[in-house]
Amino acid sequence: MTDRLLRGRLLTFHREPQSGDDSDAYTYLEDAGLLIRNGIIEDTGPFETIRAKARDVVVKDHRPHLMLAGFIDTHIHFPQVQVIASWGSQLLDWLNNYTFPEETRFASQEHSQRMAEAFFDQLIAHGTTSAVAFCSVHKTSADAFFSEATRRNMRMLGGKVLMDRNAPSDLRDTVQSGYDDTKALIVDWHGKGRNGYVISPRFAITSTPEQMEMAKTLAAEHPGCHIQTHLSENKDEIAFTKELYAQARDYLDVYQSYGLLGDKTLLGHAIHLEPREIDALVETGAHPVFCPTSNLFLGSGLFDHGGLSARGIMNGIATDVGAGTSYCMLQTLNEGYKVLQLQGQSLHPLQAFHWATRGNACVLGLEHKIGTLAPGTEADIIILNSAATDAMALRMERAESLSEELFILQIMGDDRAIDEVYVNGVAQKAKA
Ligand SMILES: [Zn+2]
Known part of the structure; x- marks a missing residue:
């Protein structure tokens, strides 16, 4: 399996966010490196730091898109x-x-x-x-x-x-x-x-x-x-x-x-x-x-x-x-948001993206294997494009925070927003 270093923005959750301000619940990096070896996420961090440890590895640059667990x-x-x-x-x-x-x-x-x-x-x-x-x-x-x-x-x-x-x-x-x-x-x-x-x-x-x-x-x-x-x-x-x-x-x-x-x-x-x-x-x-x-x-x-x-x-x-x-889990989160709205419940986008990744992994008892970008877990990764359609790009011009971007993906996103998918470290769309 080819080793690979992905570059892009990175979002991964450590626990369920209690609110939109709960920034300890996740890691977000503007310019991250994610090193994959043998289908496993070996390391993540600021791109230059990871690059220095893995000079021999091919870099796949996904900027400005967002890397998230599948x-x-x-x-x-x-x-x-x-x-x-x-x-x-x-x-x-x-x-x-x-x-x-x-x-x-x-x-x-x-x-x-x-x-x-x-x-x-x-x-x-x-x-x-x-x-x-x-x-x-x-x-x-x-x-x-x-x-x-x-x-x-x-x-x-x-x-x-x-x-x-x-x-x-x-x-x-x-x-x-x-x-x-x-x-x-x-x-x-x-x-x-x-x-x-x-x-x-x-x-x-x-x-x-x-x-x-x-x-x-x-x-x-x-x-x-x-x-x-x-x-x-x-x-x-x-x-x-x-x-x-x-x-x-x-x-x-x-x-x-x-x-x-x-x-x-x-x-x-x-x-x-x-x-x-x-x-x-x-x-x-x-x-x-x-x-x-x-x-x-x-x-x-x-x-x-x-x-x-x-x-x-x-x-x-x-x-x-x-x-x-x-x-589409994005559309599932979109409709989920509305079902909860009808009951006076507000699903924050950080909670929504946690739910569809680490949250579901926890439900399965598999959070040590999938659902996050933590080193040692399996390299199932998606690359999200928040400006995948003209309407999304137009809306993104006015987005000022990660939460706002995630909510645009959740409400407006579909398969067009999925720019690439890695399964066990192997790019699926580039392969096709
Ligand atoms: Zn059923």
Whole structure:
């Protein structure tokens, strides 16, 4: 792997900024050097200082652009790249009318492979270097996902969904086949290269109690794997869940009673929560994941980031493509800002950029590997151009601070603002 010295402005976070004035939470350098060796960030600092230590290394000058850790998307559906932007319904109809028919196509290895290539192309184009993905029920889809991630050397988490009821017959596994396929995928992919396996019961509605019991067994047998599912996205979904699991105290209790809650658990949406559920999140350390573009698109509701954070709960933020409407974490932060505004909560741009990088890494317990530009971490880096469009350039003429620039990126930015993406130290756009 070629060693490389990047030059540009540098922003990296050490902890979550408490406010816009909390400058100890991050490092910002106007003219920085970032030295990459063997895919790892070896050193950062003022450019001339780093240059003096690495005279032999090729310099890539990204000035005046901004170097930041690659974005992390903590909830996305790989088989939904051709479902995004499907009109007209809320969650349960949307799943039945669009998503489930589309996901049946991933029984085909050829289709899975083609979609995996397209999926990772989109992630890279939008500056997302790590993601946590749901694959389809088919083992083929997860094999395609992980083999493509491995080929690109990306740090990726994912898993085949477990679903054995309330779905078309060619989209259902069984307790036994779900167990066997998941075990085989963990053996083949978990901890191989930069891959991590995620045990993925889709949600309570599509798993029988017997399958939930099996997921509990899988989780106990593989404590190193993450767990992902969906929670309290939509009121009809909650009512149906309570019918199916009449003995559960509430929706979250379905997962809790099967031993699926811990600090490696990601719960997509978590919008309509009851007080006991919030207490259980505090007790178990499980992570709600805010999916603003999806929540607006499906009319699901408003995620209470401020309320949950005040209880010490660590929330992720994610696109949820295909119900989410953009692969772009900048646009996700844009819509997130608006969802919080509707609740009288203000997301500062420094907090927003922390959230999509180090914040999501902390949610995954991977902040020692990704999410910052700290020496020793993996060189997944994006180069942001704050004047990528004429409208952005015009607005940038009047920007007077880093925070103002970040907010312009957050509100106006999209894939055009992603000037370059380094994955494990290798430039992805220059390569194309
Ligand atoms: Zn989802």
